[in-house]
Amino acid sequence: MAAATEPAVAPPAPAPARPSPPLPKLLSADQVRYRITPPAEVPLLSRRAGEHGVVWLRVLIDTQGRPARVSLHRSSGFRRLDEQALAAMAQARFAPQVEDGVAVEAEVLAPIEYPAD
Numbered sequence: 001m002a003a004a005t006e007p008a009v010a011p012p013a014p015a016p017a018r019p020s021p022p023l024p025k026l027l028s029a030d031q032v033r034y035r036i037t038p039p040a041e042v043p044l045l046s047r048r049a050g051e052h053g054v055v056w057l058r059v060l061i062d063t064q065g066r067p068a069r070v071s072l073h074r075s076s077g078f079r080r081l082d083e084q085a086l087a088a089m090a091q092a093r094f095a096p097q098v099e100d101g102v103a104v105e106a107e108v109l110a111p112i113e114y115p116a117d
Contacts, residue, residue, distance in 0.1 A: 066094075
């Protein structure tokens with residue numbers, strides 16, 4: 001007796017690809033407005049060692065104006081200053097970026113300067 005053959009079933013179609021979220025708008029430092037400026041204070045050991053310079057940070061600003069992600073873009077050359085700048089920027093608040101009446105995420109390269117005494 002021959003075995004009954006089952007009808008071939010096509011595999012399910014793959015789910016359509018989800019569209020990628022839009023990339024945040026890249027702004028220059030003069031295009032953002034701080035509501036709360038990052039509290040950049042030269043660490044005591046840095047002051048004593050004469051460390052100074054500019055730390056450049058890449059900051060993703062969420063739709064509420066908070067720094068959602070902060071990373072080092074360019075070092076001052078001094079670890080203590082870089083770490084202080086990262087911590088300070090996490091406390092900053094920005095005016096949200098608005099396009100067509102809707103708040104959008106934005107990314108900015110923001111400097112924090114630590115002047116020589």
